[in-house]
Amino acid sequence: xxxxxxxxxxxxxxxxFESIExxxxxxxxxxxxxxxxxxxxxxxxxxxxxxxxxxxxxxIVDADHAGLRIGTLHKDxxxxxxxxxxxxxxxxxxxxxxxxxxxAAKSFLYGxxxxxxxxxxxxxxxxxxxxxxxxxxxWETLGLGTVVGRFKGPNPAIEPIIDLGIYLREEGE
Amino acid sequence: xxxxxxxxxPTGPKIREWARKHRFADWRVARLAKLAExxxxxxLGRQGGxxxxxxxxxxxxxxxxxxxxxxxxxxxxxQKRLIARGFDLEPTQMDPTMFRVHHAPTPLGATHExxxxxSVPMDLASAAGPLALAPGNAEVVADxxxxxxxxxxxxxxxxxxxxxxxxxxxxxxxxxxxxFNLERCGAQxxxxxxxxxxxxxxxxxxxxxxxxxxCTGEGTMPKDRKRRRGNIExxxxxxxxxxxxxxAADRVLRPGGTMIYATCTFAPEENxxxxxxxxxxxxxxxxxxxxxxxxxxxxxxxxxxxxxELDDSLKHARRFMPGLHPTLxxxxxxxxxxxxx
Numbered sequence: 001x002x003x004x005x006x007x008x009x010x011x012x013x014x015x016x017f018e019s020i021e022x023x024x025x026x027x028x029x030x031x032x033x034x035x036x037x038x039x040x041x042x043x044x045x046x047x048x049x050x051x052x053x054x055x056x057x058x059x060i061v062d063a064d065h066a067g068l069r070i071g072t073l074h075k076d077x078x079x080x081x082x083x084x085x086x087x088x089x090x091x092x093x094x095x096x097x098x099x100x101x102x103x104a105a106k107s108f109l110y111g112x113x114x115x116x117x118x119x120x121x122x123x124x125x126x127x128x129x130x131x132x133x134x135x136x137x138x139w140e141t142l143g144l145g146t147v148v149g150r151f152k153g154p155n156p157a158i159e160p161i162i163d164l165g166i167y168l169r170e171e172g173e
Numbered sequence: 174x175x176x177x178x179x180x181x182x183p184t185g186p187k188i189r190e191w192a193r194k195h196r197f198a199d200w201r202v203a204r205l206a207k208l209a210e211x212x213x214x215x216x217l218g219r220q221g222g223x224x225x226x227x228x229x230x231x232x233x234x235x236x237x238x239x240x241x242x243x244x245x246x247x248x249x250x251x252q253k254r255l256i257a258r259g260f261d262l263e264p265t266q267m268d269p270t271m272f273r274v275h276h277a278p279t280p281l282g283a284t285h286e287x288x289x290x291x292s293v294p295m296d297l298a299s300a301a302g303p304l305a306l307a308p309g310n311a312e313v314v315a316d317x318x319x320x321x322x323x324x325x326x327x328x329x330x331x332x333x334x335x336x337x338x339x340x341x342x343x344x345x346x347x348x349x350x351x352x353f354n355l356e357r358c359g360a361q362x363x364x365x366x367x368x369x370x371x372x373x374x375x376x377x378x379x380x381x382x383x384x385x386x387x388c389t390g391e392g393t394m395p396k397d398r399k400r401r402r403g404n405i406e407x408x409x410x411x412x413x414x415x416x417x418x419x420x421a422a423d424r425v426l427r428p429g430g431t432m433i434y435a436t437c438t439f440a441p442e443e444n445x446x447x448x449x450x451x452x453x454x455x456x457x458x459x460x461x462x463x464x465x466x467x468x469x470x471x472x473x474x475x476x477x478x479x480x481x482e483l484d485d486s487l488k489h490a491r492r493f494m495p496g497l498h499p500t501l502x503x504x505x506x507x508x509x510x511x512x513x514x
Binding site: 032047048049051052054055056058059060063064065066067068069084087105106109136140142164165167168170 | 282283285287288289290311313334335336337339348349352353354356357359360361362363364365366367373374375378
């Protein structure tokens with residue numbers, strides 16, 4: 001079932017972006033409505049044109065998908081950022097971002113980890129275990145990863161969570 | 174619903190010889206030759222040698238094109254980036270967001286630009302559907318045979334991610350491709366429904382309908398040799414399905430709304446004859462608004478075809494014909510539903 005997010009759910013979603021950078025939620029989501037798709041253990045958060053919410057209910061309630069999947073809302077009240085929710089973040093803030101070189105960008109898009117020595121720029125507040133946004137030399141989002149090591153040296157620093165190559169890899173399956 | 178008669182035309186020795194040489198079904202060549210003959214009676218005739226060019230064109234690989242996804246990328250910037258990767262691109266006259274690819278060092282789908290949703294591969298002819306529909310930003314559009322979503326994305330970009338598109342696709346695997354493509358390219362104004370168009374609920378909720386109907390795909394012969402042969406009965410089967418989907422399209426379109434009916438096939442039974450069904454319900458044909466492709470006039474819709482009674486206004490339909498146009502084959506007609514329909 002797909003439904004409009006309640007005021008409280010919207011507050012939680014926007015709050016997650018505010019925690020990355022103050023004012024970010026407005027920059028990213030001022031012109032959208034949030035829809036939620038109910039799954040068994042969580043809800044998929046969909047950023048949608050406000051006009052979608054005005055469609056006849058019979059078209060949207062049992063639809064398979066609507067708008068852009070930007071994250072998931074969990075029973076404990078936490079919002080988890082998804083790939084498309086992170087796409088525009090580096091345009092507004094360097095917070096949570098890890099900038100990598102071209103070689104690392106290429107291999108990350110094939111689902112590989114990032115070595116410490118491939119990192120050109122990073123948010124110093126990122127600690128091991130944190131989720132980060134991996135970006136290329138143009139500060140364009142390539143995907144999400146988990147910090148697993150030091151941001152220098154020959155060892156893996158970022159393990160991939162999801163990257164833009166997934167659309168091609170999974171479509172081909 | 175009356176079935177549409179499918180014309181089996183006489184095949185003379187010349188046609189049989191050509192068909193044998195090029196491994197086409199006789200019946201198909203006879204129909205293609207007849208269609209080319211009719212096209213030559215319109216402005217396309219000025220090109221000269223229409224039948225020969227067309228029969229040559231359906232066997233040759235068509236050029237590749239890529240569209241800049243303007244939801245995420247400026248066309249000039251995409252061109253710059255792909256050129257830096259060794260691509261040779263040229264903007265098209267028909268759609269300034271599209272580029273003809275003269276040389277590709279790697280498949281376009283393997284580029285970072287593709288993965289990042291900056292580019293969308295699509296044939297130039299099929300871009301005509303969304304261009305002709307020309308949806309407004311606040312409108313509701315039904316895209317009734319949506320996968321793999323290249324036209325849906327084009328509509329979304331035209332609408333600047335505003336308004337609403339209800340995209341319908343019955344097949345699970347194709348729906349997956351559709352969803353991935355929309356997500357990769359950042360479309361926020363699309364609702365996806367996995368169902369037969371015939372099962373899509375409601376009435377008169379769409380301001381515009383894009384129906385790029387399932388078809389026999391003769392227009393894809395340049396890239397799919399299997400289509401050269403086939404069984405003429407297939408046209409009859411597809412006509413029945415198209416008629417059912419057209420009924421659904423008519424049901425969801427509001428009175429006064431606009432529909433683009435399109436296919437990637439040449440058969441008038443699957444094209445003009447299906448549009449005629451809507452004319453019989455009070456629809457009117459409107460000019461498509463695209464009269465040429467890269468400087469070459471498009472073929473006009475046919476108004477005479479064995480076994481069919483077609484309204485003269487169907488001449489406003491348009492056909493892209495490989496060999497004459499640098500594209501795959503495509504048909505489209507623009508129809509306006511009567512206010513009282």
